[in-house]
Amino acid sequence: NISWNGHLSRGVHQIELRITDDRMDHGGQMSVVSELITVDNSAPRAVIEALALFDDLDSSVLIPFSANGSGDFDSACSTFPSDGTWHCSENEPAAGSEFLQIDWSSDLDGRLTPEDEDWLTFETRLSAGTHQITLTLSDGINPNVSASTTLEIAESAPALVLDSPANGSQFASSDLIVFDARQSVDYDDDAFTMTVRTFDDASSSYLAILTDVSTSLVHEIQLDAGIQDIQIELADETGKTRFESIELVIIPSDPVATIVTPTNLDSIDPGVAIVFEGASSDADDDLVVREWRLHQLGVQTSVLSTQSTFTQVFAPGSHHVSLYVQDARGASSEQHINFTVRSSLPELVQTSLFLSQTEFVSDERVTLEVSVQLIDADGTTDDVRVDIVHNIQTWTFNLTDDDGDGVWKGSLEFQPSGVGQPSFKVIATDGEGDSASVDILYTPLKVIEADGAGFMSTGVLVGSVSIVILVALLITLQRRRKTAKEMKIIDSWGVFGDGMEEQDEDEEVSQEEPDLDWDNV
Secondary structure: OOOOOOOOOOEEEEEEEEEOOOOHHHOOOOEEEEEEEEEOOOOOEOOOOOOHHHHOEEOOOOEEEEOOOOEEEEEEHHHOOOOOOOEEEOOOOOOOOOOOEEEEEEOOOEEOOOOOOOOOEEEEOOOOEEEEEEEEEEOOOOOOEEEEEEEEEEOOOOEOOOOEOOOOOEEEOOOOEEEEOOOOEOOOOOOEEEEEEEEEOOOOEEEEEEEEEOOOOOEEEOOOOEEEEEEEEEEEOOOOEEEEEEEEEEEOOOOEOOEEEOOOOEEEOOOOEEEEEEOOEOOOOOEEEEEEEEEEOOEEEEEEEOOOEEEEEOOOEEEEEEEEEEEOOOOEEEEEEEEEEOOOOOEEOHHHOEEOOOEEEOOOOEEEEEEEEEEOOOOOOOEEEEEEEEOOEEEEEEEEOOOOOOEEEEEEEEOOOOOEOOEEEEEEEEOOHHHOEEEEEEEEOEEEOOHHHHHHHHHHHHHHHHHHHHHHHHHHHHHHHHHHHHHHHHHOOOOOOOHHHHHHHHHHHHHHOOOOOHHHO
16 A cells, blocks of 8 residues: 555654565565654543433442543553443554553542552442542653543432342241341431331231331341232431332241140149140131140040140149140141149048047947048048947948038947947048058047946945945944953052942943944944
8 A cells, every 4th residue: 555544652663665566677676765753652531431320319329430431542452441442552562551540539529449549440429519520540651631520419318238138038927037237328427217118908008017226236027928018218317218129928837836834844733723824826827726635545635625724633643735736727736745743642630520429328329420621632532431449349431522622521320338448540541552641540439338327336336435434433432442441450450549430430431332233234
């Protein structure tokens, strides 16, 4: 070609034009013209790409800045981002590509890119206000070149950053759904709160499930089965609000049987009314069956109650009870517990023992009535009897508690023979054989003779006493007579007088002595 146009890299270039023709006699001949051309380093070009979103910006918008169209012909295009149209050399300059220094800045926010970083494209947010954005390029040789644009940034509502739940997530209706919006932010540094609502088909409106809560905390909620349309509102203190929506899929859940009391392996006092309390739940609120079941080996399972709470007294021993629940879908749950009811010993109350009489007349038939209070917490004592032993006679009869008040009663036709103190025992027996528990009460009885036999015994006693008195009187009289005779002999000795006086005295004594009929004594 006679002419050529193109770009030359920076530096001194020797340009040669060589011309020849096609004549045979000019073969190997060529006319050469050369010239030295110095190509100076070109200045960079700075361009800020205008975007449509620049017309509606607030402080929450992540603004994409691009220097598309900028560049330097002293740098190869391979050194620029692949996306975009850059001002660059298609070929690598002979001296190598220049390194461009790029700076983005705002007259309000200052430098927008990190120090020592050269970004032709980047994203950032700007504070509210009117910003003069400047792009400056420098190749280190030519004066800096720059481009500017003005952006109007409005104040923004809080921005939602929801780490959980993710849009479209699936949960069971029994699950606690964690709402974690702790990364949410207000780029104007205004305080803000969060309100979460779910759409209600019945009222065709959104109903709040969390109202004006802090996003600095994690919140947990449960939702009904179905596809749930969730609306999340963030509102700051200036009144600016932002609404976001997510959709969650909630599947029906199975019921959960929970026994509150008694607890598994409980040991329970005898005779206590055990409180059975259940806290079963179904997140779908569709429980249709609740049964407290008693399981016994070799016996068909029985239903104790269908109520959430009831009381029942159990006999001593180990027991296996379960709580079974079922929902309308047929899903079920059952919890089992085992507990032991301790046994109690029978106790007869001594102070409560009553006998219609305790003293009896020999050979007289009477009705003996007996009652006594029995304390047996587990209520397993059913054998209370009375044993009476008198000489060779024995009586045994049972007491009963017909009205269930704990007082055992009974009666016996009683006819003891002969005086004495019969043995009276009340015996309560719980169980059988050597393992039986026994409690015994004792009380004394008395049997006396009939009334006639009593009087005769008294007469004999009086007669015996009279005989003793008469014998004593006779002994006294006999001693007096003996003493008188001895005195008469002494008087005959004449020491105390003559014999006549002695004779007279003897006659007087004889006159004073009674004339007793000894044969009739």
